[in-house]
Amino acid sequence: MRTILISLMILSTFLPLANAQVADLKGWKVGLATADITPQKPMWLAGYASRTKPSEGAMHPLWAKCLVFEDAQANRSVLLTLDIVGIGADFSQKVRTAISKKAAVPMANILINCSHTHSGPVLDHVLTSIYPLDKDNKAVIASYGTWLADQLIQLSVRAVKDMEPVQLFAKNGVSRVQVNRRANQEKDIDKLKELKGPNDFAVPVFKVQTLSGKLKAIVFGYACHPTVLSGYQWSGDYAGFAQIELEKLYPGTKALFFQGAGGDQNPLPRRTVQLAKQYGKSLAASVERVIEEEMKPLPASFKSAAAGITLPLTTPPTLAELQKIKQDAGSGYIYEWSSNLIDQYKQGKPLLSNYPNYPIHVWDFGGQKLISLGGEITIGYAVKLKEQYGEDIFVMGYTNDVMGYIPTELVLEEGGYEGDTSQRAYGLPSKWAAGIENQILSTINDLINKIQ
Numbered sequence: 532m533r534t535i536l537i538s539l540m541i542l543s544t545f546l547p548l549a550n551a552q553v554a555d556l557k558g559w560k561v562g563l564a565t566a567d568i569t570p571q572k573p574m575w576l577a578g579y580a581s582r583t584k585p586s587e588g589a590m591h592p593l594w595a596k597c598l599v600f601e602d603a604q605a606n607r608s609v610l611l612t613l614d615i616v617g618i619g620a621d622f623s624q625k626v627r628t629a630i631s632k633k634a635a636v637p638m639a640n641i642l643i644n645c646s647h648t649h650s651g652p653v654l655d656h657v658l659t660s661i662y663p664l665d666k667d668n669k670a671v672i673a674s675y676g677t678w679l680a681d682q683l684i685q686l687s688v689r690a691v692k693d694m695e696p697v698q699l700f701a702k703n704g705v706s707r708v709q710v711n712r713r714a715n716q717e718k719d720i721d722k723l724k725e726l727k728g729p730n731d732f733a734v735p736v737f738k739v740q741t742l743s744g745k746l747k748a749i750v751f752g753y754a755c756h757p758t759v760l761s762g763y764q765w766s767g768d769y770a771g772f773a774q775i776e777l778e779k780l781y782p783g784t785k786a787l788f789f790q791g792a793g794g795d796q797n798p799l800p801r802r803t804v805q806l807a808k809q810y811g812k813s814l815a816a817s818v819e820r821v822i823e824e825e826m827k828p829l830p831a832s833f834k835s836a837a838a839g840i841t842l843p844l845t846t847p848p849t850l851a852e853l854q855k856i857k858q859d860a861g862s863g864y865i866y867e868w869s870s871n872l873i874d875q876y877k878q879g880k881p882l883l884s885n886y887p888n889y890p891i892h893v894w895d896f897g898g899q900k901l902i903s904l905g906g907e908i909t910i911g912y913a914v915k916l917k918e919q920y921g922e923d924i925f926v927m928g929y930t931n932d933v934m935g936y937i938p939t940e941l942v943l944e945e946g947g948y949e950g951d952t953s954q955r956a957y958g959l960p961s962k963w964a965a966g967i968e969n970q971i972l973s974t975i976n977d978l979i980n981k982i983q
């Protein structure tokens with residue numbers, strides 16, 4: 532009897548613990564790893580055609596940060612955020628293929644988001660023809676790209692090893708830093724009494740908390756070009772300052788920034804370090820408010836669907852037209868762009884008539900939807916997606932391939948930089964054909980229906 536009693540006591544002592552362990556196993560697991568990716572030698576800075584020399588030191592380090600999520604059924608997903616202007620399709624494919632193998636995660640469940648900082652290093656095949664690069668500059672860029680790819684792959688492996696049971700929360704905050712740069716002229720910004728949209732002021736936030744209540748990671752996004760700074764020092768721009776500020780506010784926590792539909796949104800006014808800090812701190816305060824308030828707990832179930840669609844381009848310019856453009860330009864990136872296309876004509880190579888494999892991903896973390904798109908998506912996409920799927924969804928741009936601007940139908944019709952001429956900066960022969968917005972939105976709809 533005594534033995535039975537003791538056994539029962541032991542059982543009852545252990546039961547709650549055993550239950551707790553079972554409950555833990557059925558929750559989320561998240562692993563985190565970060566790497567300083569600041570170039571160790573002077574390199575060309577990305578984003579502006581007007582720079583005339585390589586970098587001169589760092590304002591603060593550039594980061595690559597990686598989170599691996601695992602739900603109750605052991606479905607794994609990987610999110611990488613980079614203080615980089617953009618990555619090309621080949622780079623992305625190579626890194627994601629390796630991560631897929633090393634971290635045992637399907638390709639559809641790997642997102643690499645670029646913050647689009649204009650004070651990060653140039654990578655191969657992204658806007659490269661806009662910079663006046665010599666052979667040596669190009670060699671440094673190529674070797675940095677190889678090193679970076681390896682760092683990202685290693686990050687995913689380290690993040691898997693770091694996995695531990697966590698709770699996951701989500702909520703949108705708000706920040707009004709962004710200004711629609713198509714609807715408001717930068718030169719008038721100080722005197723404008725009213726700023727015109729469209730905008731999406733949402734600040735999507737994921738909170739990752741260990742079971743002991745420690746804040747492990749904060750993932751936050753915003754739709755706005757990191758173009759406050761245009762100098763020669765490495766920095767993550769306002770997004771870098773926001774991450775630094777959050778990591779100061781919550782010691783021991785890592786903050787990961789992702790770029791949203793910021794294609795036509797600028798931080799205005801801009802061009803001083805103090806403004807970059809102001810916007811960073813302001814965005815961090817928006818995230819802090821969300822973190823401190825009650826957030827939506829997310830059940831540990833992950834679903835995803837992905838597609839790579841072909842986006843059509845309009846008819847490219849003729850050889851004669853290109854020769855005229857080249858002559859009129861005389862130098863600069865339009866000159867480079869037209870020269871490259873003329874070379875293609877002369878070699879008998881067909882010019883691109885469409886862009887294959889435009890990446891679209893829909894992720895669902897226990898009911899929290901995250902829609903991710905490639906390229907510099909303009910804000911109209913976020914506005915339309917929220918009209919259709921609710922204000923709570925998270926929208927991510929600049930992910931897995933940054934091949935150009937992705938205008939809405941309206942922006943495409945209006946033209947201007949985001950609707951037309953930016954295609955030249957990206958080396959594409961012509962603007963997108965009418966109908967791409969509908970193609971993208973209907974694919975998103977199909978993907979959402981797939982995982983309902």
Ligand SMILES: [Zn+2]
Pocket residue numbers: 647756794907
């Ligand atoms: Zn841009």
